[in-house]
Amino acid sequence: MTFRVRYTKGARDDLRRLYGFLLEKDIGAARRARHAIVKAVDFLKNFPFSCRKADPDNPFLRELVISFGSTGYVALFEIEDQSTVTILAIRHQREDDYH
Template identity: 40%
Template sequence: MTELFGVEMTPQAEDDLERLFEFLVVRSETLEELDHAQHELHQLRTSIKKRLAENPWAYRKAGDGRRTTRRELIVGLGSTGYVALYEILPGREIRVLAVRHQREEDYH
């Protein structure tokens, strides 16, 4: 079994997840939709951590591509998706820098 990477969410990434959750809550009109919003953000967080812990080098380079340790993970959930910007650090550590909805312009 291969050794997993440690995954840390920065305060900015945590703020992004909260902002995304609040957006979903505002759009919720029923308790079922509110439950769905909670479930979607839980799935997003879980997917980011699991996929990056297993193989962070598998995802696309971010920016101009010269900095190979900064990358983006696309997480599809239903008919939409999210993008997590992260950096691979020495010592098998991953730092998630930001998370945005795929339809947003860019990271905040």
């Protein structure tokens, strides 16, 4: 079964913010980070249940850890139904927590 991946407005804003932050410092790093995030999110199309639970009481709210350099990103997502995964937020691993 393949899942459709969609993004909330907040998650799209997160992507723009993260890309913009890196773009100011290093355009190559910004492109590599964007590629790493896209590649990792593609993984959710086939294996969303393999990611860690974000809330022990909600098996459908999960986190995808995205490696990038010595740190990386974390995508909070929800498995909406048997065919849809929704990305709720994306943060750099050194940022404050999100909920």
